[in-house]
Amino acid sequence: MARKITYQQAINEALDQEMSRDQNVIVMGEDVAGGEGSPGEQDAWGGVLGVTRGLYHKHPGRVIDTPISESGYVGAAIGAACVGMRPVAELMFVDFLGVCFDQIFNQAAKFRYMFGGKSETPVVIRAMYGAGFRAAAQHSQCLYNIFTHIPGLKVVVPSNPYDAKGLLIQSIRDNDPVIFLEHKALYTMEGDVPEESYAIPFGEAAVVREGHDVTIVAIGRMVQKAQEAAAELQKQGIHCEIIDPRTTSPLDTDTILESVEKTGRLVVVDESHPRCSMASDIAGLAAERVFGSLKAPIRQVTGFHSPVPFSDTLEELYIPSAAKIIAAVQSTKEYK
Amino acid sequence: MTKTLTREDLLKAYRTMRTIREFEERLHTDFATGEIPGFVHLYAGEEASATGVCMNLTADDHIASTHRGHGHCIAKGVDPVGMMAEIWGKKTGTCKGKGGSMHIADLSVGMLGANGIVGGGGPLVCGTALAAKLRNQPFVSVCFFGDGASNQGTIFEAMNLASVWNLPVIFLAENNGYAEATSSKFSVACDNIADRASAFGMPGITVDGFDFFAVYEAAGAAIDRARKGGGPSLVEVKLSRYYGHFEGDQQTYRAPGEVQAIRDTKDCLLQFARRVTSSGEITQAELDAIDADVKALIDGSVVKAKSDPKPTEADLLTDVYVSY
């Protein structure tokens, strides 16, 4: 039965259900419980924003707090995965991947191929990403494009509670390393989520809205902004089709390209910096494969080629807005 | 050895500690109104550490700080008025409102920056110290880091590097007992962080971080040694943070009354005032005058920060090489 819960609760529920189903599933990270060794409450935090709260008492011994040693514990999660555990390591902010990048992209990502298919690494690395919290340059990046670039990693960017639960369950059951990225501005978003367990396969985009004029591909939180824009554009008689890839690796190119063939126009919305981004990647794919269907130049709506600024006025300018998406869509319609 | 403190030094130390306290207490109050954006980590309770260390430094020496950086900034000579504006996200801030609380930096006074990445500062001070060494300059570099950060690979690597290159670096571990909600009793595998020094071939010492004089002496000896080419040291100060990890933290992991007991008995300002007044070096009236001065300074900084302009669109793409 479906009922309304938040994105944050959906993630907690997915972890809880998978931990109950499979004793090999463990959760580790800094303050995923909190209170370790302290005189007060245990499970004092349940993650910095409370996402893993309650799991510590429900699954004794399997919610493991770590010292601040990302290379150490992320690497340990990867090692445990090599011998059949299914660890979910939490990196808190995706920006901290900088500290443990080697373990992820030289170790976990490479094993299966480099060892000639002799090993599997069913590890999940969860982290929050994105701007909007006035958290400044070292706590606001997106970085899914960096992981997407690395063969061997799967990259998941759920845009709503339903997808968050189903994709996290799939991530835990998947036998490859998965980077699971949660936009911090989505944690309070509510949506219909079934109580029972379900997995959403990777590489299947969702057509969030159907339309015949312009295709908008939007990543993560940008799906919401695209929906705002599409509702407004509808009033102007412009019918947008919104596609949420849900996983950037694997990427469902078929759904994206079929839509572009139908509409002839493409706008890609990506919160990250513009260079070597998902926006430029998807634009490149469309330009190469469905060039003949395009009626207008492809437009990319992205953040800027600058670190994420602190001050609210600058950060709001930095984040792609519905207004910018509307302008981009209009420009593809007006193109002659 | 460490130079003896003059009356002026004592007044300066008290003023610095009081400025940090007032700055942080004010932020604590103002944060509760919801007007201050972002994450704010307060240094209240730890003033003797930054002050005791930085009283031994000049503007040519460098420090690297942490997410809990306001105290280090003030003690190293960063202007509190600019800092307040920065925290409020204003164009007049130390970093033009682009960095915020976690990224206040001022290279002109040797402050390499607060840091949003735990353990980020260790390697950086090896670089500033290497530069001083190669240029034959008598400058030292201090890396402040927490008990949590002490478990980060960057800190271990930096300690080893500083030792093998014989660099003028002081690793200043501020052990306040917690990293977020995790106790150092759990996260640090040895009894004292300073015990790790011997593994890196450097001296290590643990001191009472509520006692300005103890910090001043211990840090002074390490700094003196580094300046003379004696190489790096690890100094651990044990102290406590008076507020949550960040503003908004409910702190249920702490024991009830834990902070109050410390405030009542060990507070660094209380201890300092008691010692210098009972020795007759400074009068209570002099301390009161400093308190009033500092309060006016911080009040003024808030009034200014509130009315200062925010950065605008024209500022978005300055200070970055944009080719796109």
Ligand SMILES: Cc1ncc(C[n+]2csc(CCOP(=O)(O)OP(=O)(O)O)c2C)c(N)n1
């Ligand atoms: C690389 C990295 N990991 C984790 C964090 C999140 N984080 C910020 S402060 C902090 C605790 C730091 O504890 P400690 O070093 O003891 O400093 P304190 O907060 O006590 O001053 C953590 C885990 C971070 N900012 N950077």
Ligand SMILES: [Mg+2]
């Ligand atoms: Mg600490």
